[in-house]
Amino acid sequence: MFPGIYGFHWSPGFLIFLGVFYSVLMVIGVTVGLAVWRAVKAFRSDLQETIRWKSDFQELSPQDRTCRHVWTGEFKQRVCENQFECWDCAEHARLTAKALPSDIRVEENFQATEDVFGLEVPLDRFYHRGHTWVKPENDGTVHVGLDDLGARMMPDPEVLDLPPVGAKLKVNGIGWFMKKSGVAIRVLAPISGEVVAAGGPEQGWFLKVKPEAGFNLRSLLHGNELRPWFLRELDRLQSALAVEGVGVSLADGGVPVRDLGATHPKADWQLVCDALFLRP
Amino acid sequence: MDRGYMVRGVTRSSFSKFLMWILPWTALLALGLYAAWLCFSRGLNQTHMDNRFAFGLWIFLDLTVIALGAGAFFTGFLVYILKKEELKAVINSAVVLGFVCYSGAVAVLMVDVGQPLRAWFTFWHPNVHSMLTEVTFCISCYLAVLFIEYLPIILKNRKLRQVPSFLVFEFELHKLMVVLAGVGTILSFFHQGSLGGLYGVLRGRPFAFREGLAIWPSTFFLFILSALAAGPCFILLTTWLVSKISRKRLVRPEVFSELGQISGILLIVYTLLKTVDTLVWINGTSPARGFPAYQYYQWKPFGTWILFAEIVLFGLLPAVILLSRRLRAHRGWLLTAAVLVCGGVALNRFVLTIQTLALPTLPFDRFLSYLPSWQETAAFLAIVAYGVLVYSFSFRYLNLFPQERELARP
């Protein structure tokens, strides 16, 4: 196999054969090496949150990835291929060209609250598909909290693992963790920025965040999208309950109770929570 | 109890039921391992191979499973290089099948050789003129490729993906999959061919010897084609079987039809070339070496029916079924054809490995028979059991059929 070892000849047969063999070995080695190197680089440059989201997103079922413009009737059927990052989606840009730009600003005029089968949906904020919302404040920061459905999945968490003040949030990265009787929920951050204060369920918000410069809310749900979206989320919850074999299902058109998880075995409830909070 | 490890949105049988399923296979695997241990500790006298039947059941098994495992590289080639997106529905399953087939073949080869600890000699001073050298190099490289292709599927397991480094590595590796698919294709072409060449070059065995192009006998090309035709059919069959056993819809019906059609096209080309090859061999190659072909078929039970079966029954017939859109759409016909194709490839490998050795060459010699010993059979079955086990665990905990989740939705 190497020159000098008994049986090696400098003949075309040997050179071609071993040439091909070493090339193949090299390609395999380089490919794996490249993957390792890129993985290390991704870690170094703190990209693992982005990668996790990209990877998780691929694992979501097409139904979970339905484009928001399907609810508002612009499409009959469309699956998002852009990790819900509407700010660089050509279709979204085309469809919202005429509408108002959703830059960060306070929606003072909206005091209304939509009621979706008993769920309270205040219209003054922007909703992320992982059941969090962003509410811009006058001082240029935003409040981040759980929406009503998210809150009912785990109303009084025993452990609330919020990022410390000064921590950087990455949109679609991990926002915070909540735990209750063995069930852990990973909440996705709806916005990129720096944490300036930590709250909790009592305050009605979980984090106060100074958004990253240039960050916009275009990928968050707002206005008349909310009602169809929440209806769909109830559907999704229903089907998660059915698929995971929890046994208890929501009554037809019924209002979800305050603590949805209370009556469910925790192993199954974990799976339902994962489904609702977009964790594959 | 292990639902947290399964793919979200799909259901699997209860853990106890799964245990009941894997238990008999584990027992079979254990028996086979015992048989392999007997062969290692006491020697190959535990088999019924002998100086005349130097190759037996195991080589037949190797050639067959590697042909069936060709679906892995071929599907990878179609998905990543020809961009046939619809076959993404089976690519993960194909990779697992390929890995099972190849690792099983290598495992049984290690028992089959007399001095397994000397296997590295082939790498140290290879004889580049031997087809077996090519096979050894290609299969070991390709097994590594298959393992690397299998890795992302494992790392995507619901629990494993929570480890950040796994997830990031998987993500980066997946992006480079096209390179591995390309390498896998090259390697597979060569070793599938070389496995055929293995017999085609035996100038001392006129039954197997074939003329060819350049350094490759015609069996080199026929093996590539027949493996390409059998691979998709094997994926089709296993998918259907898993679907039946698990009582789940795993892929859309179009995928079945697509696999069948690809297989049909290749099969008709193969059948055509095989016919030409057989005619050349009967009329030229074999008589020129002093062996008129008719005499091969005078030994019972290997009559001319075997030629008929190979070319018409297991070649032309399934090819016609698979190429007809109407028949293909019918599940029963499609499955029959797939069974015929896989059976045909097994028969072809059987003829080349077993019949070649059974036929006498010396004028005063006789026709030989061989029946594998229980140790050989047990080791053979252990490979099947190993395959079933690896596949069962993969099916339970990994996302083998991305379409299953959508199809499961009410």
Added chain:
Amino acid sequence: MTTPTQKKSRYGMVIDLDRCNGCGACMMACAVENNVPPAHREATDRTGITWLRVYRFNNGLKFPNNRSVFVPVPCQQCGRETPCVSVCPQQAVDVDPATGVVGQMPERCLGCRYCMAACPYHARYFNWWDAVWPPGMEKTLNPDVSTRMRGVVEKCNFCHGRLHAARERAAAAGRDTLQPGEYVPACVEACPARAIVFGDLNDETSEVARLARRPEAFRMLEQLGTEPKIYYLTRQSWVRKVSEDEVQMARKDQTHG
């Protein structure tokens, strides 16, 4: 290792089938010379090791027209496109250019048995068992030949231990070439009927070359084109006919010497 000064030889054999009476002395001598262990008690005629094997076949006729012939078959030392050489994945088989002998290196053999499938003469043997000599018998081992382990292939190499011994003797006598008759395999020496003649086929004057040119000489499976260096002699037309015939009629009944 070949000695550079050596003249190129092409060792071969002529076996006179009309002389062979099937006594099997050649097989015994071969086994003793080459340290072939006694057969394991479970060994059969298909798992035993016989570098040289005497086959018997008959003309298939009833008494009194019945005729038998014994055919000693060692490795045929194929001279052209040697089937076993090109197939070995790790160069454990080679042809010595100085002697034309097809050598097998059991030390390097992996035991894949591909060469056995390739050999049309079935002259290759696999060690299915560990070599065991009955107590005391290991003292009879030939020190010039290494024993083989389980799981490797071996075959006739024209007693290469004897070749080396002969070369050493010649070198001690100050010669760099072997004289005819100085190197003779054990089977040749043992045959009581002197049915086997051994020598250098390249040497036109040698007896073996002379006999090989005789019209009664033939080689087995000549049409395969492997150019064996074992020639057979017979004046019996039916034997010639069987060896050349397309239809092999005598296959049903055969035994081993």
